[in-house]
Amino acid sequence: MTAAxxxxxxxxxxxxxxxxxxxxxxxAMVGMAMLFLLTLACIVGPYLLPYDELYIDLRARFSPPMTxxxxxxxxxxxxxxxxxxxxxxxxxxxxxxxxxxxxxAIGTVIGVVAGYYGGKVNSxxxxxxxxxxxxxxxxxxxxxxxxxxxxxxxxxIIIAVTGWMExxxxxxxxxxxxxxxxxxxxxxxxxxxxxHIMFRELLPNMVGPIIVxxxxxxxxxxxxxxxxxxxGYGIQPPxxxxxxxxxxxxxxxxxxxxxxxIPGITITIAVTSFNFIGDGLRxxxxxxxDPA
Amino acid sequence: MTTQVESTKLTADTVLSVRNLxxxxxxxxxxxxxxxxxxxxxxxxxxxxxxxxxxxxKSVTANAMMGLLPxxxxxxSGEILFQGQDLLKLDEPxxxxxxxxxxxxxxxxxxxxxxxxxxVGEQVVEVMxxxxxxxxxxxxxRALELLTEVGLPDPALMLHQYPFRLSxxxxxxxMIAMALALEPDILxxxxxxxxxxxxxxxxxxxxxxxxxxxxxxxVLFITHDFGVVAEIADRVIVMEKGLIVEQGVADTVFGxxxxxxxxxxxxxxxxxxxxxxxxxxxxxxxQDAPVLTVEKLNLIYRSGGGWFKKLREVKAVQDAxxxxxxxxxxxVVxxxxxxKTSLGRLLIKLLESESGQIIxxxxxxxxxxxxxxxxxxxKIQxxxxxxFASLNPRSTIGHIITVxxxxxxxxxxDARTKAxxxxxxxxxxxxxxxxxxxxxSxxxxxxxGIARALMFDPDVLVADEAVSALDVSIQAxxxxxxxxxxxxxxxxxxFITHDLRVASQIxxxxxxxxxxxxVEHGPPSQIFHAPKDAYTKELVAAIPGSDHALxxx
Numbered sequence: 001m002t003a004a005x006x007x008x009x010x011x012x013x014x015x016x017x018x019x020x021x022x023x024x025x026x027x028a029m030v031g032m033a034m035l036f037l038l039t040l041a042c043i044v045g046p047y048l049l050p051y052d053e054l055y056i057d058l059r060a061r062f063s064p065p066m067t068x069x070x071x072x073x074x075x076x077x078x079x080x081x082x083x084x085x086x087x088x089x090x091x092x093x094x095x096x097x098x099x100x101x102x103x104x105a106i107g108t109v110i111g112v113v114a115g116y117y118g119g120k121v122n123s124x125x126x127x128x129x130x131x132x133x134x135x136x137x138x139x140x141x142x143x144x145x146x147x148x149x150x151x152x153x154x155x156x157i158i159i160a161v162t163g164w165m166e167x168x169x170x171x172x173x174x175x176x177x178x179x180x181x182x183x184x185x186x187x188x189x190x191x192x193x194x195x196h197i198m199f200r201e202l203l204p205n206m207v208g209p210i211i212v213x214x215x216x217x218x219x220x221x222x223x224x225x226x227x228x229x230x231x232g233y234g235i236q237p238p239x240x241x242x243x244x245x246x247x248x249x250x251x252x253x254x255x256x257x258x259x260x261x262i263p264g265i266t267i268t269i270a271v272t273s274f275n276f277i278g279d280g281l282r283x284x285x286x287x288x289x290d291p292a
Numbered sequence: 293m294t295t296q297v298e299s300t301k302l303t304a305d306t307v308l309s310v311r312n313l314x315x316x317x318x319x320x321x322x323x324x325x326x327x328x329x330x331x332x333x334x335x336x337x338x339x340x341x342x343x344x345x346x347x348x349x350k351s352v353t354a355n356a357m358m359g360l361l362p363x364x365x366x367x368x369s370g371e372i373l374f375q376g377q378d379l380l381k382l383d384e385p386x387x388x389x390x391x392x393x394x395x396x397x398x399x400x401x402x403x404x405x406x407x408x409x410x411x412v413g414e415q416v417v418e419v420m421x422x423x424x425x426x427x428x429x430x431x432x433x434r435a436l437e438l439l440t441e442v443g444l445p446d447p448a449l450m451l452h453q454y455p456f457r458l459s460x461x462x463x464x465x466x467m468i469a470m471a472l473a474l475e476p477d478i479l480x481x482x483x484x485x486x487x488x489x490x491x492x493x494x495x496x497x498x499x500x501x502x503x504x505x506x507x508x509x510x511v512l513f514i515t516h517d518f519g520v521v522a523e524i525a526d527r528v529i530v531m532e533k534g535l536i537v538e539q540g541v542a543d544t545v546f547g548x549x550x551x552x553x554x555x556x557x558x559x560x561x562x563x564x565x566x567x568x569x570x571x572x573x574x575x576x577x578x579q580d581a582p583v584l585t586v587e588k589l590n591l592i593y594r595s596g597g598g599w600f601k602k603l604r605e606v607k608a609v610q611d612a613x614x615x616x617x618x619x620x621x622x623x624v625v626x627x628x629x630x631x632k633t634s635l636g637r638l639l640i641k642l643l644e645s646e647s648g649q650i651i652x653x654x655x656x657x658x659x660x661x662x663x664x665x666x667x668x669x670x671k672i673q674x675x676x677x678x679x680f681a682s683l684n685p686r687s688t689i690g691h692i693i694t695v696x697x698x699x700x701x702x703x704x705x706d707a708r709t710k711a712x713x714x715x716x717x718x719x720x721x722x723x724x725x726x727x728x729x730x731x732x733s734x735x736x737x738x739x740x741g742i743a744r745a746l747m748f749d750p751d752v753l754v755a756d757e758a759v760s761a762l763d764v765s766i767q768a769x770x771x772x773x774x775x776x777x778x779x780x781x782x783x784x785x786x787f788i789t790h791d792l793r794v795a796s797q798i799x800x801x802x803x804x805x806x807x808x809x810x811v812e813h814g815p816p817s818q819i820f821h822a823p824k825d826a827y828t829k830e831l832v833a834a835i836p837g838s839d840h841a842l843x844x845x
Contacts, residue, residue: 181681181682182678182681182682183681183682183683185637185676186674186676186682186683186741186744189669189673190670190695190696190699191670192695193699196699200695204684205685
């Protein structure tokens, strides 16, 4: 056999035991389906609806759902709720997703470095994590939002900065146990640099727990964005977000309850979907049930 | 098969007999059954050894007798007869009454088999309390008696100790005490000495044999080590892939093995060589080619020493001096904790030495910083003990063996070509390149570990217990491979092992270590046949099967 004949990518990930277990996890599959529909609706929905999210129709204020072309009704300014909801979904989901990417990256780097070097580096970094954890994150978020212009980008960064500690702790614990394995020593024996060992040898072994933590972080980020927007410090109108749609709805709760119920249900669907997926991944990727 | 069973009936009367036992494995395993159609008798008052490689079904057999099979594995047919009743037909409460009282078991890993949160005394008493044996007071007295009987030092104090304070051998003695608490008729010992040092192993084997003789107990002893069998067995059952291939009286099986598999197993047992390994490269004049010289090397472990803790120092290596020669193997033997692994890691600078010199290519590498030493790293390589932990489970074999050379600046295509060549040399086919470690057996993984070390054409190869985790027959193959590689590449080997038989196979010279000190240094023939140091004498005497016919084959 010559070098050219050899197959280089043997085991497809969708044949793996973990993926099969995930596909058999019913709740996770429900979560995936709901999330897929929600995302699809947010991407294509606004092009199909008759109104855009900023069009004001003063004659149609407070229309309940299913009046004329307003499938989900209108808000106090006569704007179409369906259009606003889907545009808000784009912003809320994007903020949630990028906040997750950023906080997972921060958490992973800090966790890997702390766990790998141990000793003083570990003490300093982990006390830093403790300090962040000890601070009430909503309060921190509000305080920061009060000083900074709350654009979606800034909101994303603020949420990420207050949400990376959990990932850091998970990764640190994982690295601590992995670095005692002989393959890490073997890496040093081969003359690999520490950064190479940390991020190219150790990191792939922690993909499971990191992905699980990341999914749960998305859910948390979406909720946090909704909190601060609801309190008026987040995404500013006229740009819609699920949180500030709720903010506008609270005074009409008795007369026009759909204003609150519709974005409320959407947030619930998004957050539970992510949590279901996270649970499914946790069960599927738990290596302890893997024989190998 | 049946004729053999018939013939074994002639001697002693039978305590327990297994008839046509078949145990199924769940679907998707490498074979459909764990054991198939096995029959044997347990003669009263004898030690019956079941020997076979891992996966041969010996532990499953023992667990079936105790009714301790995991739920996924089911007995599909056969019977286990004890006093006329079939143990397999009994329900859980009835079985529980028999366990401990009639059949008792000791396990391979005494630490995980003992409850870490209970004292030794409580655990021994618990066995008796669970069976409503005696009064609390009499149980306590009996526990003390048992601990004395198994030879634990200061048994009265030992009653109140927690398992973590005990050494491996002491824990195994506690397990034996627990197993003996209800004076069972049958003791099943599942690899009870595998996790122990040679000297401790010898003591435990001796203890089991003594107790067996004194009480006229029947022992079913499971092991993969023919040396152990030679030491204690009255009768032997040889198992291969779930089938009994041979059974009979120990001396007969050793003297005239009937089945080719038995012959292979016996041949694979490393034997103490009478002569020294032939100097392999006279033309190169090995004496004149020192590769690496170590002088007065010291290593001290410090623990504690925080703000409130007292600093503790352990001298792991003390004043080690020796020389490695081109194409020759220097062996290091000693018990665990003697500092041999630490010494190996000092050589490849995975540990920093306290003082002393390691002279390689005319330079002292001991005080070098990591960044200065990195270019030299490729020339000093290591083979690790555990073939499972030493390969990154998320990397392909190709990545594992090429990552080092690529990081040192070799071109990817070149590294690949070389990797394929070396894989072939270590006896793996090129298809292994793209596969993951979990697709391979222990022996194959160890070959990958060897391939990884060979990628750099090293001058020095440190093998840390490189064959200890493997079955005997695989062990022999790997030793042969290392021997071939050395003949071909003239690499100097530093071979760390606790198994003196293995050491005698592959080493040109031996160091004996005890408590961090090198106590004796010499060629294997002298170390094994005319040891000078008292500790060396003790080690040599503890080699299982050393005074048996097995060594004379």
